[in-house]
Amino acid sequence: MWATAPTARSRGSPSAPTALSPPAPVPWANELAPLLSNLQRTSGRSIRALSRETRLSPSYLSRIYSGERHPSWPTTVRPARACGADPTQLRQAWAEADARRAPARCGPRPPGTARRSALRRP
Numbered sequence: 001m002w003a004t005a006p007t008a009r010s011r012g013s014p015s016a017p018t019a020l021s022p023p024a025p026v027p028w029a030n031e032l033a034p035l036l037s038n039l040q041r042t043s044g045r046s047i048r049a050l051s052r053e054t055r056l057s058p059s060y061l062s063r064i065y066s067g068e069r070h071p072s073w074p075t076t077v078r079p080a081r082a083c084g085a086d087p088t089q090l091r092q093a094w095a096e097a098d099a100r101r102a103p104a105r106c107g108p109r110p111p112g113t114a115r116r117s118a119l120r121r122p
Contacts, residue, residue: 033067
């Protein structure tokens with residue numbers, strides 16, 4: 001008989017696994033990601049097939065569809081066309097998501113902060 005490592009159940013610990021909380025949704029992805037994801041699903045095409053046609057990596061497409069990444073407008077057009085959709089109908093949703101994202105991306109920074117932090121020694 002082989003020896004096995006003790007499990008949570010054999011040590012008397014609760015057997016229910018701890019659930020990981022999903023990542024917090026990003027506010028700019030609330031409308032664009034579901035639209036793009038729905039296009040992909042309704043087209044019946046896999047992410048890998050779209051990846052080959054659009055020349056975008058499958059992981060990047062997946063991150064766009066889940067809302068983890070915000071694509072540029074030209075990048076948004078590529079999978080939309082590959083799914084047979086009219087990209088102009090997505091333009092407003094993309095522009096709104098981009099506008100909500102811009103303040104966080106381009107927030108003001110005190111002059112010289114990056115240089116000072118790069119030169120700081122421990």
